[in-house]
Amino acid sequence: MYGKSPLCFLLLITASLLSAEPLEIYYFANQQAYRLDGFDRETPQLTEVSAEVVSDFEGHRHEAWWVKGELPLKSEYAATLSNYTTKRIANSYKERYRSKRYKVFMRLDEAFESLAEPEDPYSLLRIVGWIKDGEFTRFTCSAMDLAELEITESEFGGFPVCYYVQDGELVRRKTVYRWDRYLLGEETNDRSANLKEKNNEGRGSLHFAAANGNVDLARQILEENKKFVKSSDRYQGSALFFAAANGREEVVELLLSYEAPIADGNQGRRSILSEASRNGHLPVVKLMAPGKPKGSEMKWHYSWAASDALNENYDDVAMYLIENGANFTVKETEYDQYVLAKFAAGYPELGFKLIxxxxxxxxxxxxxxxxxxxxxxxxxxxxxxxxxxxxxxxxxxxxxxxxxxxxxxxxxxxxxxxxxxxxxxxxxxxxxxxxxxxxxxxxxxxxxxxxxxxxxYDVNREILPRMTPLMFACYFRRFEIAKALADAGGVYLLDSPHAELTAIRLIEGDQADLVARLIEQGWEQDRLVLGELSLQACSEFFESDTVKEMLETRGWIQEEADLVTLASLDERPNVLKTFEADYPAKLQEKFGDLDIVVRLALSGKGTPVLVDMQLSEEQEELRELVEQGLYAMRLTPSTQGGESVCFTLKTKIQLKSDFDLSELFELSDVDMKPQALVMATPLYPFSMQSKKARGRVVVQFILGPNGKVYRAHAISSTHYEFEEPAILCVEESVWQPARKNGTPVACKIRIPIQFAP
CATH class of the missing domain: 1.25.40.20 (Ankyrin repeat-containing domain)
Known part of the structure; x- marks a missing residue:
């Protein structure tokens, strides 16, 4: 009934209710403020602003959002929601004393239907506010009709509303339903409402009352006509389903008193008890399963619910159901694996119970x-x-x-x-x-x-051939660990083939104390790194001032430069092998086309000896693949005055995406639709084997002109356990790209993936 949003941001503070003015949304990170200018598809466009612009903000300025402007709690702007699920976050053993937290997964398309649809849905910004006791406590912002946020135990019992913003202005709704007015406190009596009124999804006042925990509205509707307890939406979802999915204990109790069926969905085969169980709502589970199951059908509901609780690590729910006679199917040969998995996941009490x-x-x-x-x-x-x-x-x-x-x-x-x-x-x-x-x-x-x-433990035992723990720590740039090992007597093996790389890492990191220990253990002044450069030359190249100062203090003075400039060479060298790097699709999605300025120290033979590049903290994950590509480069030999010399070179290398994500076509726009040449078989998850359930996941992704899959994510699913295997199925399939005017193009695709035991 919901999908996970590929991108949404948590707004940690409430909106200011100022005079009528355009809405402005700001994001804070490390004390710096950024204005949200909109979204490019799903990607937020942020512009840095000065402190004066956000001087009115009084909250914490890191990973926080501020909605500046008026967000009126009125139904002409705010749409209430029903198609969402509130899921308790299971506390592991280490978190056992932590208060409860919940994730709320929302689909916003039912709010979108009340607007006059714009030409480009991406021109609209969705702001979802969480309301508790008539006040906003939290927000989330999205460019799509999917959103999620995390709430605390004190916020549980509230409900979400959705606003649409275009060009900084709140969008007025075209259609306002009676339940919106009631839930937002604009009306207090719904007896005069048209009880048959429904939205495009087939949900009416009782569905919305149930989802949002409004027991007074639910009671009024049922007193008017108790038959509404069995009404369902276009997906055969009942009011009890939405109440159970969100832990609305009072509403569930009311609906059960009116004999609401505890199964709905496809031919009545979806267990609402299971829905409460898989979302961790123990009070609701106790209402629907008050004791031992009576009859084969109730045993089926209990067993399915227990399996869901076990899969989600809700030990309290699982134990309650098991103690009341729930059964579930796991192959006897897999008992040990199942138990070990629960212990390893951090839920030992559940594991003890299963033993x-x-x-x-x-x-x-x-x-x-x-x-x-x-x-x-x-x-x-x-x-x-x-x-x-x-x-x-x-x-x-x-x-x-x-x-x-x-x-x-x-x-x-x-x-x-x-x-x-x-x-x-x-x-x-x-x-x-x-x-x-x-x-x-x-x-x-x-x-x-x-x-x-x-x-x-022996700090000098070789953990790889000719590599001590100290050298291993230096290689991985774990310099604090390296200092601890050195202080404990760790040594460098100076005759090791790894010694030069160790020295390079230390100088690159400007680790003067560790370089000093290298010298004290026998590194001589005339020894050259990789047979080409002195320690002084390396420190000059990396601009490692602390190391340079330490070397000068020891009298290691560089009389003649080991490195010369490109301009001083007899002849500019030619590139024999250019920079090449394997740029994975996931990194392409994250960074796109990227220019990186690099500095190289090359030997007289034209091979890179040292590499230096400036990367942001976020870009650090690119370092290894860029270094590999740079060290594989080859240039023609270089000379100065007829003699072979090492030289420095500053250049720019490019990481290129396979295609421009902005040049994206819909299926209706292409001449030849894409197709799967080889469709992978989706893996039925182990966690669902006990239920033998059938399921369906709709996966949306971009198929590039190269036939690669990008940005695959589930937009709807019958069981979220199937989502990851469905995405994997799409990514592992072999695809033929779409074509337009005979040329392969990028295309957005939605595809259903079916699961059967």
Whole structure:
């Protein structure tokens, strides 16, 4: 009944109710303010503004939004919604004391129908406000008819309204329904309303009252005509469904008192109890399942609901249903995998309950992966003690070569690491095994490294051939970890083939203390990095002032430059091999066409020795692929005065998207429609196997002129468990692109993906 929005932003503060003026929307990040000028398709267009422009804003200025202007809570502008779902965020073991939070997933098309439709729907900005006790508490902003936001426990019980903005002005609605006026407090008695009035989706006042938790309106309607309790929308969705999906306990109780059926949808085969269960609404589940199930049909509803609760890790809902006789189908051969998955996901209480239900031995394991492996990354001492007391082996090694303690090391769970090592979980490294230092450094876990040092692990054991943990940390630019290892006696292997790259990383990061240790351990002044450049030349190239100062203090003075400029060469070198990089589709979507200014230090043979580039924090994920492309470049040899020399070169490289996303066609605009040459088979999710449910997901994506899939996302689904497999199915299929005037073009496509057990 809803889809996930590909892009929407959370507005963390309320709107100002100022004098009538155009609406302005601002976003704050790291104390800087940006004005939202609109959307280019789904991409927000933000313009930096000065502090004076937003001087009236009094909230926190990081990851916050401000709607400046008047947002009247009037039905002529604000449309109430019914097609949304309020889903509790399951708290894991580490979050067990945290208050409840909810995600609200909304479809806004029913609000859009009340407008005079514009030529370009992307010219409209959608603002959805969450109302509690007559006041806005939160907003979200979207360019599409899909939106989502997160609310707190104190906001639960409120409801959303939708505004449309065009050119900074609120758009007045063409159609206002009676339920809008009632829910917004403009009317208090609905008895005179046309009870048969419905919107284009076939939903009427009772649907809206149920979805938004207005028990007074629901009661008035049912007292007028109790038959409305069985009315359904065009998708056969009943009022009880919308009440259950949003945890509206009072409305559910009222509807059940009027004998509302607990199944609706396709031929009455959608369980509304299951809908409440999959969204984590325990009070509603208790109303609909007050005791042991009576009859085969109720057992079916209980079992389906229990499966949904288990899949979503709602241990309170699942336990309640199981204790009241719910059953669910999991293959006996998969009991252990199912239990281990619950422990690993952070829901041990659910796992303990399943061990009892499946009558499993506590030392359950698969391929050497046991319960302690599952909980080590997040567990505290009390949970570790509880699991270990059941007889679970803390020194069992999995097929992947990992002990339970390794999972604690990889996530930096110091409490868990210490418990394992204090209780005999310490091991000697031999055979096939994940090295603890390597694993901790790879995952940037300085706390794990410090813990291992404290327990006396060898900081100079080679974790790769001729590479110590210190060198490994330098390679990954984990300089704080490198300092901790150096302070603990870590060494560089100066005769290692990795020594030069270690030196480059340190100078590039301007790590003077670590370079000083390199020198103290035997790096001599006349040694050249990669046989080409001195440490002084490298520090000059990277403009590493701290390293330069340290070298000068030691008397390492550069008398003659190792690097010359391009202009001083006898002849400008020619490019033999240009820059090439594998630019993945996901990164193309994120960054588009990108120009990056780079500086290279090249040997006299024309091979890159050093690479320097300035990337933003967001662009850092591009560094490795750009470096690979730059180091693969080749130029003709360079000389100065007839002698081979190293030289510096500043240039601009381009990362090009496969096509311009702005040149996008609808299916109706192309001459030859795209088609799947090989359609992948969607993978039926393991989590749904117990229900044997059929399902359908509509996936929207862009098919490029190269036949690649971009921006695939689900816009509707019968079960959100099917969404990820549906997207994967589309991405793994082989496509023939659309054509216009004989030329392949980018095209927007919507396709249904069917699921059957």
């Amino acid at each position: 009892d239900k499946f009558k499993l031995e506590p030392n359950v394991s698969r391929n050497g992966y046991n319960l302690l492996h599952s909980v080590a990354s997040y567990a505290d001492v009390s949970l570790l003690e509880r699991v270990h007391s059941m007889g679970v082996d803390l020194k069992e090694k999995s097929r992947a070569g990992m002990f339970p303690v390794d999972h604690a090391i990889g996530l930096g769970n110091v409490e868990s690491i210490c418990w394992f090592l204090d209780n005999g979980g310490r091991y000697e490294i031999e055979g096939k095994h994940v090295d603890p230092f390597k694993y901790a450094i790879s995952n940037d876990q300085i706390s794990s490294v410090e813990c291992l040092i404290g327990y006396g």
